[in-house]
Amino acid sequence: MAEPIGGRNEAGIGFAATGVGLLVALSIFPADPTPEGALTVPALILTAGILLVPILRAIRRSPQLLNAENLVAFGFVFWLLLDLIQGAYDLKDAADWAIRDAFISIGVSAAMMWIGVMGRPWPLPKWLAEIASKTMDTRTVERLVPACLFLGMFNYALAVNFNIPVMFSYLGESRWSAPWGRGQLGGWDAFLDQMQYFGYVLPSLTALLISRKGFKFSVWLSVLASGIMLAFLAQGGGRRIIGVTVGAAILVWIQSQKDLKVRRLTVAAMAVIGLLTAMQFMLNIRTLGYEEYAYRGESDYDYLHVDDNYLRLAQIIQIIPAEHPYVGFQQIWFTMVRPVPRVFWPGKPIDAGFDLPAVVGLKGVSLSTSIIGEWYLSYGWLAVIFGGWLHGRLAATVNTLRERDEYLANPIVYGLAVMVLVSGMRSMQDLVIMSYALVAWWAANRLMRERAIGTR
Secondary structure (H helix, E strand, O other): OOOOOHHHHHHHHHHHHHHHHHHHHHHOOOOOOOOOOOOHHHHHHHHHHHHHHHHHHHHHOOHHHHOHHHHHHHHHHHHHHHHHHHOOOOOOOOOHHHHHHHHHHHHHHHHHHHHHHOOOOOOOOHHHHHHHOOOOOHHHHHHHHHHHHHHHHHHHHHHOOOOHHHHHHOOOOOOOOOOOOOOOOOOOOHHHHHHHHHHHHHHHHHHHHHHHHOOOHHHHHHHHHHHHHHHHHHHOOOHHHHHHHHHHHHHHHHHOOOOOOHHHHHHHHHHHHHHHHHHHHHHHHOOOOHHHHHHHOOOOOOOOOOOOHHHHHHHHHHHOOOOOOOOOOHHHHHHHOOOOOOOOOOOOOOOOOOOHHHHOOOOOOOOOOHHHHHHHHHHOHHHHHHHHHHHHHHHHHHHHHHHOHHHOOOHHHHHHHHHHHHHOOOOHHHHHHOOHHHHHHHHHHHHHHHHHHHHO
């Protein structure tokens, strides 16, 4: 199934719309952008430009609605512009010119993303193409559910000496109280921590079963397994993990439908709203625990909180290179070596050569600047342009997983790959870490294949 001819034209429209949206937004950019809500209107205008093509595809119910670039475009809005639209916080900790340049960097990166989509897709890695081309019959999916649940939950059970009631007792506690937590620098036990990645695919397996069998008893067991896995993943407080796993499941369910009817798109939209609500709930309880949150009876946030990525992006632009030189390849190298276990390389870098919390006078916190901030930290504006283009190229490559017939029987790979790109908008590290779910999916497939061969 080849991509429609209009695909490249629509990417060109996305580029033009983003550019026009950026120019219009800058024409009404306030002289004082620091108060809460000062950038709401400019952010809405830029959002309209970035999302014009996805919105048009949704109205037409185009087969390209599920393309990766549409979700990446929403990633720009979610990670960087949503807080501005809501007037979530003031920007007094950054210079006015840096706030404006941060806004420009978002528009430039998003425009280059659409340029990247226009090119011919790169070949898929062989291991990814292998698992994507493997037909997933219903029986195999049902076998993978308990296997992934066991592997995903193993580290949690081991941390409490397989005392299951004690293990469940930590649900609802603060993210730091559970015995399976780990420090910044892991040891040999870090290998066990990686087993939770097998659980990342459980919601997608469940979504595939629902689309094929409906809500039969065996499917409800899979729903229960996914719920248990998600509850323990949520206990760690990582909202992006829940976003990736459940978001991939929603994509898998939609792809498994024969056509994009309004009713099905409405169900998917309601699922997204439920996901965002759950992620907001996680934010409220992850540091206090459920009991303390219930006792207080109120949330610390009266808006849909994402991260203060925009503020931190502006601070990066203000500081680099005026007060600190570009870190060059250190940021990219720091990301590339992330999968190497520290027990094999004790001297592995612990940062990218720049510590933003220390520079701005904060201790004991980690600050996210979005992947745009990390590109700027590396080589400035040229890196921002390259990074946006690269995200578009990756999106175009991922699209082949739903454009070629040999990959259509296994929608899970595409769902996970798209959500890896969306979460990767937050940081380069997330782009690497979330891709571990694809590696776990490959390993689970190999496990089932070897078991089937042994049985025969």
